[in-house]
Amino acid sequence: MIELVKFPKDFTWGVATSSYQIEGAVNEDGRTPSIWDTFSKTEGKTYQGHTGDVACDHYHRYKEDVQIMKEIGVKAYRFSIAWPRIFPEEGKYNPKGMDFYKRLVDELLKREIIPVATIYHWDLPQWAYEKNGGWLNRESVKWYVEYASKLFEELGDVIPLWITHNEPWCSSILSYGIGEHAPGHKDWREALIAAHHILLSHGEAVKVFRDMNLKGAQIGITLNLTPAYPASEKEEDKLAVQYADGFANRWFLDPIFKGNYPEDMMELYSKIIGEFDFIREGDLETISVPIDFLGVNYYTRSIVKYNEDSMLKAENVPGPGKKTEMGWEISPESLYDLLKRLDREYTKLPMYITENGVAFKDEVTEDGRVHDYERIEYIKEHLKAIARFIEEGGNLKGYFVWSLLDNFEWAHGYSKRFGIVYVDYETQKRILKDSAFWYKGVIEKGVIE
Numbered sequence: 001m002i003e004l005v006k007f008p009k010d011f012t013w014g015v016a017t018s019s020y021q022i023e024g025a026v027n028e029d030g031r032t033p034s035i036w037d038t039f040s041k042t043e044g045k046t047y048q049g050h051t052g053d054v055a056c057d058h059y060h061r062y063k064e065d066v067q068i069m070k071e072i073g074v075k076a077y078r079f080s081i082a083w084p085r086i087f088p089e090e091g092k093y094n095p096k097g098m099d100f101y102k103r104l105v106d107e108l109l110k111r112e113i114i115p116v117a118t119i120y121h122w123d124l125p126q127w128a129y130e131k132n133g134g135w136l137n138r139e140s141v142k143w144y145v146e147y148a149s150k151l152f153e154e155l156g157d158v159i160p161l162w163i164t165h166n167e168p169w170c171s172s173i174l175s176y177g178i179g180e181h182a183p184g185h186k187d188w189r190e191a192l193i194a195a196h197h198i199l200l201s202h203g204e205a206v207k208v209f210r211d212m213n214l215k216g217a218q219i220g221i222t223l224n225l226t227p228a229y230p231a232s233e234k235e236e237d238k239l240a241v242q243y244a245d246g247f248a249n250r251w252f253l254d255p256i257f258k259g260n261y262p263e264d265m266m267e268l269y270s271k272i273i274g275e276f277d278f279i280r281e282g283d284l285e286t287i288s289v290p291i292d293f294l295g296v297n298y299y300t301r302s303i304v305k306y307n308e309d310s311m312l313k314a315e316n317v318p319g320p321g322k323k324t325e326m327g328w329e330i331s332p333e334s335l336y337d338l339l340k341r342l343d344r345e346y347t348k349l350p351m352y353i354t355e356n357g358v359a360f361k362d363e364v365t366e367d368g369r370v371h372d373y374e375r376i377e378y379i380k381e382h383l384k385a386i387a388r389f390i391e392e393g394g395n396l397k398g399y400f401v402w403s404l405l406d407n408f409e410w411a412h413g414y415s416k417r418f419g420i421v422y423v424d425y426e427t428q429k430r431i432l433k434d435s436a437f438w439y440k441g442v443i444e445k446g447v448i449e
């Protein structure tokens with residue numbers, strides 16, 4: 001007996017991308033460098049020195065890509081806006097940069113695809129970084145609000161869903177603490193300062209958004225959330241989970257939804273960074289201004305054991321499940337656990353899975369197709385977890401596959417393919433993978449078998 005899993009008729013089926021990963025045209029129509037242009041051109045920072053100079057050439061091929069979305073039948077398209085196109089220099093608005101996004105939105109609306117805009121997906125203008133380190137400078141809040149306000153003015157009447165930030169954990173911890181992403185700093189105090197200013201910029205932008213009273217538009221934030229599980233039933237491993245969870249999840253969920261940073265992590269971090277003198281009176285009230293929805297990016301879980309020598313008292317251990325090309329364990333059941341926890345402990349607001357997807361070794365076979373059955377299996381299992389949560393009353397409104405296209409996978413360059421559409425970077429030819437045809441069927445029927 002085939003089990004049919006049904007989704008609500010108004011479920012928002014989408015695909016997601018980001019500006020630096022697909023657009024290319026890095027010097028076109030007034031755009032100036034971002035920190036990722038600089039970082040990717042720095043020796044040793046990306047796989048084989050790959051950059052986003054051309055990427056998927058989406059800046060020129062956007063009409064073809066929107067047509068592909070139409071063929072797949074997506075209801076919504078989550079993309080990000082490149083800040084360096086809009087404000088190539090501090091205080092200098094660039095209408096030509098904005099015009100690209102107006103053209104893109106026009107194409108989407110012509111095909112009745114809902115535009116979902118991420119305001120910041122990591123491509124900080126280089127000019128901002130050069131003013132005392134970008135997000136390390138509290139003035140970044142002002143620069144960001146000026147940028148976001150211009151977007152609301154110019155596109156607020158045609159874009160109904162706005163995401164202030166994609167994954168503050170990545171744009172702060174991974175970028176200023178671990179150093180794997182631009183600007184590549186390795187300083188924990190800097191990482192927490194950046195996180196604070198990014199969260200503050202989120203709250204200030206939400207306030208401006210509310211003041212503009214944009215009819216029918218909603219605003220939220222997207223967090224990458226990684227549920228942590230203990231390697232054993234030992235009490236020390238459960239303590240490791242507490243800190244791993246605080247590091248990955250609660251440091252961002254708590255200020256946004258509870259108006260405070262988690263005490264246990266403040267205590268742990270204070271031993272490393274000293275005073276939290278960058279937090280000012282009123283900041284947490286701003287960060288926790290009410291939002292309309294939460295975006296959740298989910299890829300995998302973590303399993304941790306206690307390690308006295310680790311700053312977080314935790315170290316990751318490999319999970320038993322199948323691994324992806326990124327080395328991430330496939331764990332759809334952990335997505336269910338995560339959603340239940342968010343519903344129980346944080347919010348009853350609408351949630352969207354704003355990213356879920358997988359990298360496998362894709363190849364074009366002799367029949368000219370890409371038979372990515374593992375990706376179909378991954379998406380199917382995660383959709384089942386979502387359907388179970390919805391069935392139990394969970395307020396989950398939509399799902400965006402990461403990604404529409406194979407694209408620039410940050411430090412991994414073009415070596416990792418996440419797309420449901422294959423990109424031949426030599427020719428820029430797009431090939432719908434089997435997963436794209438499968439996703440088309442799911443969207444049409446609203447069920448998975």
Ligand SMILES: OC[C@@H]1[C@@H](O)[C@H](O)[C@@H](O)c2nc(CNc3ccccc3)cn21
Nearest residue numbers: 018166167170224297299355402409418
């Ligand atoms: O890695 C796949 C995608 C990436 O292409 C997106 O731009 C980004 O939003 C994204 N976030 C995650 C999950 N978080 C993460 C964890 C460790 C390193 C990098 C990202 C995966 N992805």
